Amino acid sequence: MTVERPPPPPPSRPPTIYDVAKAAGVAASTVSRAFSRPGRVNAETAERIRAAAQALGYRTNPLARALPTGRTSMIAVIISDITNPFYFEIIRGAQAAAAEAGYTMLLADAQESDVLEREALDRALPTVEGIVLASSRMSDSAIRMTAKQRPMIVLNRAVAGVPSLVTDNPHGARRAAEHFADLGHRTITYVAGPEASWADGIRWRSLREAAADLGLQTRRLGPYKPNVAGGEQAAGDLVHKPTTAILAYNDQLAIGIIRGLTAVGTVVPDDVSIIGFDNIFAADLITPRLTTVAAPLRALGGTAVHNLLAIINGARSRASDPTVLPTRLVERASTTRRSRRRAMTPAGRTSAN
Amino acid sequence: MTVERPPPPPPSRPPTIYDVAKAAGVAASTVSRAFSRPGRVNAETAERIRAAAQALGYRTNPLARALPTGRTSMIAVIISDITNPFYFEIIRGAQAAAAEAGYTMLLADAQESDVLEREALDRALPTVEGIVLASSRMSDSAIRMTAKQRPMIVLNRAVAGVPSLVTDNPHGARRAAEHFADLGHRTITYVAGPEASWADGIRWRSLREAAADLGLQTRRLGPYKPNVAGGEQAAGDLVHKPTTAILAYNDQLAIGIIRGLTAVGTVVPDDVSIIGFDNIFAADLITPRLTTVAAPLRALGGTAVHNLLAIINGARSRASDPTVLPTRLVERASTTRRSRRRAMTPAGRTSAN
DNA sequence: TTGAAAGCGCTAACAG
DNA sequence: CTGTTAGCGCTTTCAA
Numbered sequence: 001m002t003v004e005r006p007p008p009p010p011p012s013r014p015p016t017i018y019d020v021a022k023a024a025g026v027a028a029s030t031v032s033r034a035f036s037r038p039g040r041v042n043a044e045t046a047e048r049i050r051a052a053a054q055a056l057g058y059r060t061n062p063l064a065r066a067l068p069t070g071r072t073s074m075i076a077v078i079i080s081d082i083t084n085p086f087y088f089e090i091i092r093g094a095q096a097a098a099a100e101a102g103y104t105m106l107l108a109d110a111q112e113s114d115v116l117e118r119e120a121l122d123r124a125l126p127t128v129e130g131i132v133l134a135s136s137r138m139s140d141s142a143i144r145m146t147a148k149q150r151p152m153i154v155l156n157r158a159v160a161g162v163p164s165l166v167t168d169n170p171h172g173a174r175r176a177a178e179h180f181a182d183l184g185h186r187t188i189t190y191v192a193g194p195e196a197s198w199a200d201g202i203r204w205r206s207l208r209e210a211a212a213d214l215g216l217q218t219r220r221l222g223p224y225k226p227n228v229a230g231g232e233q234a235a236g237d238l239v240h241k242p243t244t245a246i247l248a249y250n251d252q253l254a255i256g257i258i259r260g261l262t263a264v265g266t267v268v269p270d271d272v273s274i275i276g277f278d279n280i281f282a283a284d285l286i287t288p289r290l291t292t293v294a295a296p297l298r299a300l301g302g303t304a305v306h307n308l309l310a311i312i313n314g315a316r317s318r319a320s321d322p323t324v325l326p327t328r329l330v331e332r333a334s335t336t337r338r339s340r341r342r343a344m345t346p347a348g349r350t351s352a353n
Numbered sequence: 354m355t356v357e358r359p360p361p362p363p364p365s366r367p368p369t370i371y372d373v374a375k376a377a378g379v380a381a382s383t384v385s386r387a388f389s390r391p392g393r394v395n396a397e398t399a400e401r402i403r404a405a406a407q408a409l410g411y412r413t414n415p416l417a418r419a420l421p422t423g424r425t426s427m428i429a430v431i432i433s434d435i436t437n438p439f440y441f442e443i444i445r446g447a448q449a450a451a452a453e454a455g456y457t458m459l460l461a462d463a464q465e466s467d468v469l470e471r472e473a474l475d476r477a478l479p480t481v482e483g484i485v486l487a488s489s490r491m492s493d494s495a496i497r498m499t500a501k502q503r504p505m506i507v508l509n510r511a512v513a514g515v516p517s518l519v520t521d522n523p524h525g526a527r528r529a530a531e532h533f534a535d536l537g538h539r540t541i542t543y544v545a546g547p548e549a550s551w552a553d554g555i556r557w558r559s560l561r562e563a564a565a566d567l568g569l570q571t572r573r574l575g576p577y578k579p580n581v582a583g584g585e586q587a588a589g590d591l592v593h594k595p596t597t598a599i600l601a602y603n604d605q606l607a608i609g610i611i612r613g614l615t616a617v618g619t620v621v622p623d624d625v626s627i628i629g630f631d632n633i634f635a636a637d638l639i640t641p642r643l644t645t646v647a648a649p650l651r652a653l654g655g656t657a658v659h660n661l662l663a664i665i666n667g668a669r670s671r672a673s674d675p676t677v678l679p680t681r682l683v684e685r686a687s688t689t690r691r692s693r694r695r696a697m698t699p700a701g702r703t704s705a706n
Numbered sequence: 707t708t709g710a711a712a713g714c715g716c717t718a719a720c721a722g
Numbered sequence: 723c724t725g726t727t728a729g730c731g732c733t734t735t736c737a738a
Contacts, residue, residue: 014479016731027709032733042707061479063425064731066416068714074459074480082445085438085634092435095462099469104476106427107460109448116452123457126367126414127427213389228638255638281438285581287640369715380725385717417715421730612730 015056023052035060074104076124076306078117080135082109082224085280086250086297087134090155093301094132099317101309103129116136125150130308132301137196151311153304157198163311164322165304169199172293172327173206176247176275179291179329181214183273185245191257192222193249199328200249203277207247219243224253231256232263239264243271243336251276251283251292258286258334273335288333293329358406368409376405400654414474417646427457428661429477431470433488437579438633439603440487443508446654447485454662456482467491474499483661490549504664506657516664517675518657522552522564525646525680526559529600529628532644532682534567535625537691538598544587544610545575546602553602556630560600572596577606584609585616592617597625597691604629604636604645611639611687626688648680 021028026045034041034049041049052058066072077094079087091107098105106124110117116138124131130151136143140159146152147162154164180188190207193200196200204220211218221237224230231253238246249255254276258268268274268288276283281292303325374381387394387402405411419425430447432440444460446670451458459477463470477484483504486695489496493512499505500515507517533541543560546553557573564571573588577583584606591599591614601607607629611621620628621641629636632647639702656678 015734018731028731029710029733030708032731033708036733040707045707059475059479061731062414063419063480064714065733066714067420067716068733070714072416082448083441085441088436088438088441092462093461093463095435095460096464099461099473099476102476105460106457107444107448108458109445111449112447120452122412123452123455127410127416127457152445172732256470259638282635282638285612285635285639356734381715382717383724385715389717391728393723398723414715417730418717419730420715420732421717423730444712453716 015058017058017060019055019056020049020058023056024049024256029283049086065123072127072129073102074106074128075130075132075305075312076106076108076109076121076128076304077132077305078108078120078124078134078136080110080117080137081112082107084252085282086252086278088281089297090134090304093122093298093303095301095304096298097302097305099311101305103305103309105305110137112137118142121146124171130312132304132308134304135197143316144298151308153308153311155300155304158322161181161320163307163320165307165325166199166322167300167325168327169202170206170209172277172295172329173203173247174210174266175327175329177210177216177295179331179335180245180247180273180277181216183245183335185273186245186338187217187219187243188245189219189221189238189241189243190226191231191238191246191248191253192220193224193230193253197226197249199240199277203247203249205270222249224249226250227252228256232256232260235260235264238272239266246272246274248274248276251278251280251290254290254292254334258288258290263337269283269334269336270339273338274337275329279330283330284332291332291335292330293327294330296325300325367414368411370411370413372409373402373411375405376409377402377697394514395456425480425481425482426455427459427462427481428459428483428485428658428665429459429474429481429521430485430649430658431461431463431473431487431489433463433470433475433490434465435460437605438635439605439631441634442650443487443654443657446651446656447658448654449651450658450662451656454658456658456662457669458658463490465490471495478503483658485661485664487657488550504661506661506664508653508657511675514673516660516673518653518660518678519552519675520648520653520678521680522555523559523562525648525682526556527563527599527631528566528680528682529646530560530563530569531600531686532628532688533600533626536598538569538626538687539691540570540572540596541600542572542574542591542594542596544577544584544591544599544601544606544607545573546577546579546583548576550579550602552630556600575602577602579603580605581609583613584611585613588613588617591625592619598688599627601627601629603630604633604643607643607645607687608635608639611641611643622663622687622689623692628682628688632683633656637685644688645683649678649681653678 017028017031034046051210096107108120132153134137134155143159154162158164190204208218224234235257254274276290276292279292283292369386370381374384389398448458461473485506495514507515511517543557561571577587588610607627629643629645632645636643636645637647
């Protein structure tokens, strides 16, 4: 009677394709085939291999696969400023789309610095199959250069020659202008974001055109940093430029304006109506709740990744026109009919009190 | 006179270590050494190599390096719900720390699902050198299991045997209780988050202890989803359980409560004082501005990565006690002295009106 | 349909 | 200090 020895402990390092091959009694190349081109292998052999792999707990090592093929199953998402709430839903959409396609997502934050952005890009470049560049702070030519090395989608910016994905800013700006017009406002003040921002440019231009069509006046203030602090600063400046209708570059700026204005006794929306852009999470939280031009944030991230994967898988990236996603005006409490009784002044309301 | 031919166009594939070796007139291994162990190579040879590499635009291929060494220079950060604003600053902190150490960060969102979390983990595992698991929804044993395969830091949760990083919830809860006591409140209602949440458990326990020490009563309501909608639902239930002091599991819940209560005519803080946890971006935006127990969010992410890299680089992960980061109470406008004239009731204020 | 063999780009002994 | 030689685990011709 032989004493049954327990099987030797499994080796600490994960099983390789060779282990599976031995267990299944086939050559390593056959195992490889069984996983990559299941059609090209005898059905029952394939079954045997699958069983062996299962039993050993084999998982193909993505790094090793990547070396000969270049297919790493990774994409990079580079974001100009991850602190900006605008990106939260975008990231989630991107991550979900990537995961669904079996891809892993590398995330890098450029902290608003083109230098850091370059570095992050360089670090990620050799490892990933493609890149989503969100609101890049780099020059068009630098972007085009990089786009030659890897499939790339530019988000929130149109770069000629590089597949781009943007939201329908012209329509959004027009809807904002119409809304102001409906409420009886005559002049719209645009509070601008960063000059380097492509979105800022197009929002301002679109507003001006729409306003002209509607017979409204426009003014422009800025640029400001596109965050709450920037908005508070803008509020300070607005005190010297009374107005009844404000369109802000983005929600954060709008929120800052509301806070700054409220602090000096101006009442939103009674004294000034304000519209933002993006419909970030906090837009619905501030008092008064912010009317804003909403973008389909999650879809934006998802579509970016989706399009990127399509290109990676050989889709002809046709026409250089950017893909544009729709926007819509979400009417909340920060806008109201223009009141002739009141006008914004440094001290706050004019007639009341 | 010879016609100068332009140099042949550089090959389309990036230069390898061999190209550099040839150009510098040395063996490939020497090039490798020059990059990894600069000390072990003749100074002027090293210089020659560096020059050649520079000229060719050589960059070591991280994938190829990873295969023999296992050093991928990547870490994974897995987050239970990337939509939760709580993580924004944490992510930024983590990303910055990783970048500074020359590491690249893989980000995965589990979307509150333990299944998706597992999948993300499995996908990332073979590729990364270490893992930060934030507010995992997996079981302790599953976490311990995975921690055996790769260095790991658990965030916001204490798992015996696995290096953990948490915030000082007991101190935060105590400060909240003291604050309520100072304002004359006698009973504190805790509005609970997810049962699966480790943080929820400790916050409630800590509150109860602190309250007992201070001679206050406590009640508990919940669990609720830890988001604004959950808070609004809680507000609906609170209407039947009048109280003057609420400590919410987190800021999102607190914000939802404020909105729900305000909607039915209850005035915060006059009728009810509310304190949240985490000090997310929006806490300062809502009206009234939310008093909350602040955690050093960015430091949390940074420290997690920092500790993880230390372990990766061979630091003995000593004692199994979790590292704890300090918390502090940020007093804003959602708390005030308890008024005997008023009490929260379904219809809103009692005496006034 | 399957196996053998070469190699992806880099590193790590081991000699010299 | 430097060159030679094996691989890391997988894919991919090329034959059989």
